[in-house]
Amino acid sequence: MAIKKDLSIEYLGVKCENPFFLSSSPVGSDYDMVAKCFEEGWGGVFYKTVGFWIPDECSPRFDQNNKEGLPWIGFKNMEMISDKPTEQNFETMRKLKRKYPDKIMVASIMGENQKEWGELAKLAEQAEADLIEGNFSCPQMTTCAMGSDVGTNPDLVELYSREVANATKIPFIAKMTPNITNMEIPAAAAITGGAMGISAINTIKSITNIDFENLTAMPVVDGKSSISGYSGAAVKPIALRFCAQMLQDPTLKDIHISGIGGIETWRDALEFLVIGCRNVQVTTAIMQYGYRIVEDMISGMSHFMDERGYNSLDDFIGLALPNIVPAEKIRRTFKVLPSVDDKKCIGCGRCYISCFDGAHQAFEWDEKKRRPILDKEKCVGCHLCLNVCPVQECITAGEVVWLEDKLKKFGDKKNDVIVKKHYE
Amino acid sequence: MSKVVKAKYTAEAVAGFTHRTAMEEAARCLLCLDAPCSEGCPAGTDPGKFIRSIRFRNAKGAAETIRENNILGGSCARVCPYDRLCEEFCSRTGIDKPIQIGKLQRYAIEQEKAYKMEILKAPDKKKNGKVACVGAGPASLACAAELAKEGYRVTIFEKHEKPGGVLTYGITPSRLPRAVVDHDIAQVKKLGVKFVLNTEVGKDVNLEDMDFDAIFVGVGLWGSRVPDIKGVELKGVYKAIDFLKEAAEKKKDFDPGKAVIVVGGGDVAIDCAVTAKLLGGGDVKIVYRRTLEEAPSNMDEWHYAMSLGIGVTTNMAPAELLGKGKNVEYAMFTGRDKKSELKLACDTVVFAIGQEPYNVDKIADVKLNEKGGIAAKATGKTNVAKIFAAGDIVNNGKTVVEAVAEGKEAAASIIKYLEKKGVK
Numbered sequence: 015m016a017i018k019k020d021l022s023i024e025y026l027g028v029k030c031e032n033p034f035f036l037s038s039s040p041v042g043s044d045y046d047m048v049a050k051c052f053e054e055g056w057g058g059v060f061y062k063t064v065g066f067w068i069p070d071e072c073s074p075r076f077d078q079n080n081k082e083g084l085p086w087i088g089f090k091n092m093e094m095i096s097d098k099p100t101e102q103n104f105e106t107m108r109k110l111k112r113k114y115p116d117k118i119m120v121a122s123i124m125g126e127n128q129k130e131w132g133e134l135a136k137l138a139e140q141a142e143a144d145l146i147e148g149n150f151s152c153p154q155m156t157t158c159a160m161g162s163d164v165g166t167n168p169d170l171v172e173l174y175s176r177e178v179a180n181a182t183k184i185p186f187i188a189k190m191t192p193n194i195t196n197m198e199i200p201a202a203a204a205i206t207g208g209a210m211g212i213s214a215i216n217t218i219k220s221i222t223n224i225d226f227e228n229l230t231a232m233p234v235v236d237g238k239s240s241i242s243g244y245s246g247a248a249v250k251p252i253a254l255r256f257c258a259q260m261l262q263d264p265t266l267k268d269i270h271i272s273g274i275g276g277i278e279t280w281r282d283a284l285e286f287l288v289i290g291c292r293n294v295q296v297t298t299a300i301m302q303y304g305y306r307i308v309e310d311m312i313s314g315m316s317h318f319m320d321e322r323g324y325n326s327l328d329d330f331i332g333l334a335l336p337n338i339v340p341a342e343k344i345r346r347t348f349k350v351l352p353s354v355d356d357k358k359c360i361g362c363g364r365c366y367i368s369c370f371d372g373a374h375q376a377f378e379w380d381e382k383k384r385r386p387i388l389d390k391e392k393c394v395g396c397h398l399c400l401n402v403c404p405v406q407e408c409i410t411a412g413e414v415v416w417l418e419d420k421l422k423k424f425g426d427k428k429n430d431v432i433v434k435k436h437y438e
Numbered sequence: 439m440s441k442v443v444k445a446k447y448t449a450e451a452v453a454g455f456t457h458r459t460a461m462e463e464a465a466r467c468l469l470c471l472d473a474p475c476s477e478g479c480p481a482g483t484d485p486g487k488f489i490r491s492i493r494f495r496n497a498k499g500a501a502e503t504i505r506e507n508n509i510l511g512g513s514c515a516r517v518c519p520y521d522r523l524c525e526e527f528c529s530r531t532g533i534d535k536p537i538q539i540g541k542l543q544r545y546a547i548e549q550e551k552a553y554k555m556e557i558l559k560a561p562d563k564k565k566n567g568k569v570a571c572v573g574a575g576p577a578s579l580a581c582a583a584e585l586a587k588e589g590y591r592v593t594i595f596e597k598h599e600k601p602g603g604v605l606t607y608g609i610t611p612s613r614l615p616r617a618v619v620d621h622d623i624a625q626v627k628k629l630g631v632k633f634v635l636n637t638e639v640g641k642d643v644n645l646e647d648m649d650f651d652a653i654f655v656g657v658g659l660w661g662s663r664v665p666d667i668k669g670v671e672l673k674g675v676y677k678a679i680d681f682l683k684e685a686a687e688k689k690k691d692f693d694p695g696k697a698v699i700v701v702g703g704g705d706v707a708i709d710c711a712v713t714a715k716l717l718g719g720g721d722v723k724i725v726y727r728r729t730l731e732e733a734p735s736n737m738d739e740w741h742y743a744m745s746l747g748i749g750v751t752t753n754m755a756p757a758e759l760l761g762k763g764k765n766v767e768y769a770m771f772t773g774r775d776k777k778s779e780l781k782l783a784c785d786t787v788v789f790a791i792g793q794e795p796y797n798v799d800k801i802a803d804v805k806l807n808e809k810g811g812i813a814a815k816a817t818g819k820t821n822v823a824k825i826f827a828a829g830d831i832v833n834n835g836k837t838v839v840e841a842v843a844e845g846k847e848a849a850a851s852i853i854k855y856l857e858k859k860g861v862k
Contacts, residue, residue, distance in 0.1 A: 082493065083461030360532030363471025379471065404468050405533060 019316040021057075023327045025293045026185040026211050026270050028144050030118050032057035033327065034283065034311050037213075037274050037295035038122035038149060038189070041305075043096055045106045049113065054305040055312055058118025059110075060213075060295055063095035063149040064103040064134065065124040069156065071097060076301075077232035078246070079222045088248035089298045090222040092154050092233070092240060094161075095124050100134075104141040111142045120187070123178075124149040126159045131174040135181040146184050148174060148209070150200070151191035151216030154242035162191035162216065168203035179208025187211035187272065190256070192249075193219050197256045198263045205269060212260060213272040213295065215253045217243025246298040250276030254285060258338050261290040278307065280314030290332035346417075347426040349395030350433055353412025356385055358405050365399035365409060373398045390415070400437070407437060442747040447689060447716040451612045451742055455545040457497075464492040466530060467537045474527035475539055480843040481508045485524050485539045488546055501550035504543055505557040509583035509625060510576055512551075512618045513605050514839045515544035517705075519736040523839070551621055558587060560629045565589040567861040569852060570650040572639045572801055575603020576838045577656030577829025579626050580845030581818075581852070586629035588853060593650075594631060597638035603658050604830075605838065607683045610709040612716060613742075640800030651861045652852045655801055655812060655820075655827040656845060659793030659835050665701075669759025670789075674766040678706045678790035685713045694719035695786030699769050701725050701756050702790030703733035708743050710788045715746045722748045723782070725771060727755035754780050759787060793835055809834045818848025826852055 021032035036042040036051055036059040043062035051059060075092040078085055096103055104121070111119045121138035123146060125131035131148070138146045150165030164170045171188060178186045188204030190197050192215040201212045219241050223232040231239035253275020260266045272293035273286030283294045299307055324330055354365070361384030366377045369386075376393035377386040386399075395415070403409040411433045421428065445451070455463060473486025483504060491500035504511040520526075520540040528536035550557065567590045571578040574596035582592045600606050605619040627633065637643055645653055662677030664670050674695060685692045694714040700707050703726035715722045726733060729752050730740060744750065754771040761767055769787050771780040795810045805821040807813040811834055812827040814820045820827050828844035830836065 082465035083458055084465070360468075360529045361470070361472075361474075362468040362529045364468060367471050381472070384472065384474075 016313065017316045017320050018312070019319045020325065021312060021315060021327060023292060025118075025272075026145060026187070028118055028185075030057045030293070031116060032312060033287065033293045034308050035060055035118070035120070035272070035293060035295045036300065037297045038063045038120075038147060039091075039297040040093055041297050041300045043098070045109060048106075048110050051300075051305040051308075052110075052114045052117045055308040056117070056305065058120060058144070060120040060122050060147050061103070061107055063122040063124050063152065064100055065095050065126070065160065066100055066130055066134070067095075067124075067126050067157065067160065068099070069094035069097050072235045074233040074235065077222045079248075086246055086298070086302050088220075088222065088244050089246040089301065090220055090232070090242055090244050091217065092235075092242040094152060094155055095149065100137070104137045107138075107141040107143055111144075118144045120145040120147050122147040122149050122189070124152070124160050125174065126157070128173060128177050131177040132181040135178040135184075135186070139182045139184055143184060145187060145211075146178060146182065147187040147189050147213055148178060148204075149189050149216075150174070150204075151189045152243070153191060153193055153217055153219045154240065162193050162219075165189075165191040165200055165216075166194050168200045171200045172203040172207035175204045175207030175209040185210040187213050189213040189216055191216050192252060192256055198260055198266060201260055201269075202263070202265050205266065211270040211272065212266070213274055214256050214260065215249070215275050217245045218249055218252065220244030245276070247276045247278060250282060250285075254289060257286060257291055258289045258335065261332070261335055262338070278303075280311045280318065283311055284315060284318060287327060287331050288334040289338070290335045292327075292331060345424075345426065345431075347420040347424055348417055348431055349393070349415050350397070350411045350431070351388065351390055351393055351395055351413045351415060352397060352399050352409050354386055354388065354399075355408050355410070358408035359385055360405055360408075361385060362404065364402045364404065368398050368402045410437065411435065440747075443745045445612060445716055445746070447685075447713070448611045448615070450615055452541070454548060455541055460492055460497075460542060460545040463538055463542055464489050467493065468529050469493065470529050474529060475524040475537075478524040478527040480523065480837070480840045481514070481846070482843065483507045483511070483514075483524075483543070485537075485543070489537065489539070489542055492542060492546065497546060497549040498553060498555060500542075500546035501553075501555055502557050504546055505550060505625065508839075508842055509558075509580050510605070510622045510838065510842050511543065512547040512622045513576075513614060514842065515540050515547055516614045516618060517605075517609055517837075518839050519738075519837060521736050521738060547621075556628065558583070558625055558629055560586050561589040563589065564591060564630075565862055567591065567651050567856045568593070568649065569652045569654060569856075570595060570645055570648065571654045571656060572645070573603060573655070573657035573829075573831075574598075574601030574623075574633065574635075575656060575658045575829060576605065576841035577658070577831075577845035577848070578603075578654060579623065580842040581654045581656060581826075581828065581849040582631045583626050583629055584846050584849030585852060586626070586631050590853075590856070592631045593634060595634050595637050595639045595643065595645075597636070597642075599636055601633055601635065607686050608679065608706065608709065610682070610713045610716070611686070612712060613709065640797060640802075645802065651824065651856055651859070653802060653825045654818070654845075654848055654852065655798075655804075655825065655831060656829040656841070656848075657796075657798065657801065658830040659795055659811070661794040661796035662789060663792045663794055664789050665756050665791065667756055667758050669761060669766065672759055672761040672766040673764045674784075674786050675759060676786065676788045678702070678710050678788055679793060681710055681788045682706075682713060685717060690717065692717050695784070696720035697782075697784045698722040698786040698788065699725055699782055699784045700788045700790055701769075702792075703728060703730075703735060703752075704790065704792070705735045705739060706793070707790035708735050708739045710790050711743055711748045712746060714786070714788070715748055719786070723751060724748060725751045725754050725756070725769075725780075725782075727753065727774065729753060751780070754778065756789075793830070795831060798831060807832070807834075814848075816844075816847065817851040818844065819851055823855070826855075
């Protein structure tokens with residue numbers, strides 16, 4: 015029997031069958047799409063953002079960039095909020111909620127002014143949405159009264175959040191833009207205004223590729239292009255950073271955060287959970303691979319829990335957060351030398367090249383044997399070699415060498431150093 | 439039941455890379471410090487360099503690396519026995535399987551053609567030195583190109599209607615499309631090398647009567663060996679070269695027979711069998727007197743032959759051919775073990791048991807080796823100061839890439855000789 019664990023979680027007072035949700039985007043923009051994603055196992059949907067303002071979209075509107083032939087490292091999107099009639103969208107949400115009462119419907123809304131935010135919140139309540147998300151973050155709106163131009167203005171975020179909170183009792187989630195230095199500021203403003211939760215991150219303003227054929231950016235729309243939102247695997251590190259920083263902020267630490275950014279696998283989702291997110295949202299990977307990816311998220315997460323003996327997501331949510339510390343709190347009194355397994359080594363010399371050209375010239379090269387020889391004095395233990403080695407577990411963390419002068423400087427003692435042992 | 443490949447005589451056996459698949463393969467390359475693949479090329483091509491160019495989006499640079507080094511880079515990409523040359527040395531083998539260097543070389547040369555690149559250029563100011571190259575096969579083409587690049591005036595004499603030698607008249611087009619050969623030869627022509635076709639040296643012209651400062655002989659082996667057994671004069675019995683040449687000229691109008699036996703174990707034998715099979719030769723078998731392990735052809739070629747449904751019998755040597763009237767009817771074989779016997783009904787027998795020199799003594803008065811070819815040093819020097827020789831006629835039949843390497847070497851010797859003689 016395939017292992018299946020209880021992945022249910024309480025998120026903003028709502029019981030979710032699992033934490034895997036569609037983010038507000040093209041992947042959840044009508045009845046058939048959302049019905050299909052529910053059938054395939056997604057716990058809920060942040061329905062594509064609804065406003066009274068209806069956008070005019072361009073063609074084409076997507077681009078992706080690749081590395082060494084691997085496509086979709088990152089993805090660029092010029093599409094704005096839903097271009098379907100407002101009423102129809104809320105009606106679709108209601109129908110879906112009635113058909114799938116155990117699945118979670120989050121109405122994503124975006125108003126042009128205070129009044130519209132309040133009205134949209136009321137419509138969401140009438141549509142029987144479980145939760146409401148405020149989209150303060152779309153970076154490619156053709157109006158500056160909406161989207162990330164609002165999200166970077168804490169006063170507007172607070173004002174509109176208050177409007178929604180006053181209009182309805184449904185918990186309100188503010189979706190943040192990463193096109194800002196400190197996300198904690200608008201997030202705190204949203205909470206002050208009455209928001210209960212935060213979603214992060216929306217897409218990053220980007221130019222993915224320059225087209226040499228037409229001398230503009232991609233995608234090429236009648237010979238022109240625009241800066242617009244970047245998502246996918248490439249943005250995950252940035253998303254994790256914003257989420258972790260908010261969760262470590264004293265005023266935000268107990269807020270339920272929904273993590274978004276480059277999630278493709280159960281491992282990606284798990285990363286957001288172990289830093290403290292209680293929900294995760296996905297779009298780009300679905301655009302590339304379809305809703306079916308949730309099957310391996312559910313199965314993979316179940317296997318992880320089984321291996322570790324966890325019975326509930328709450329057993330491990332946030333466990334990694336305390337171990338992410340400011341740079342000045344990092345212990346700097348030792349170096350971990352790399353250990354090269356000569357039997358696994360295939361002699362490509364990549365460690366030698368990278369160490370010489372990019373680090374501390376700590377390897378010598380035995381031309382006859384085609385093997386690196388480590389100079390333990392010159393080596394600073396940076397592990398660049400370990401990161402470029404193409405053979406699994408050929409270079410691993412080896413001997414720990416204490417730095418006597420640093421021990422004295424920091425008053426540190428030679429006690430156990432925790433070292434990562436297994437690399438994939 | 440095995441699925442057998444059905445192909446046309448002129449259809450390529452292997453599909454090439456696209457930009458995407460070439461990048462995927464280039465990304466597998468470890469870009470080794472010492473690039474051992476580069477040690478494996480007889481012609482001195484540096485795959486480490488051209489694969490790196492492909493990886494860093496510089497396919498044109500890759501094409502330059504190949505073409506500057508090997509005038510027959512396109513043809514070699516198709517016919518080189520990579521598995522025992524560059525790919526044999528590939529470090530990636532230590533992880534899984536070698537990089538497909540030959541296919542990447544093919545891709546790079548295809549870009550040369552696609553982008554209409556003109557990589558090689560003869561100097562504007564020609565030298566006075568005049569050199570004749572006898573034969574328009576790989577060794578001669580390579581020698582002629584090297585000399586032309588240095589500004590010498592080179593004339594190639596070829597007895598056949600078309601240049602290329604074994605590339606044009608020997609190797610089956612499924613392995614080496616004629617367009618690829620023509621493209622390589624076009625590069626030689628662009629260097630200003632003069633081709634005199636349909637002209638057999640020693641019969642139609644006499645080089646001694648002309649004012650060449652040096653002569654290069656690269657005529658290859660155009661005589662086919664036939665075993666000393668009864669029945670070889672019967673109708674339906676072919677020498678490999680005659681068989682391949684007739685097929686290359688008549689293409690689908692050539693009738694190879696319904697029950698074909700090819701005797702031999704080298705690339706030529708496989709080419710004969712493949713040619714027979716692709717031209718409708720019904721039941722085609724290869725009978726070889728030794729084991730596959732001892733066979734000169736590489737395993738990829740055997741696999742390809744078998745994929746077409748060609749059968750292979752080993753350790754059986756031809757003993758006698760029996761005829762019905764003038765036509766061959768049976769081929770008799772005896773085992774290497776001196777006990778086994780084999781009698782096969784057939785209407786065509788092709789002997790591909792090695793080539794031998796043809797009328798070499800009429801070309802020039804030079805010392806011959808024990809095989810009847812030209813006795814020349816690795817430098818291409820013969821016992822006559824102005825006459826140089828290389829390729830199959832000297833080495834008794836090796837690979838195309840080795841003929842190219844030797845032709846280049848001979849060109850270097852010719853240049854030294856001319857400089858010493860004061861020919862400018």
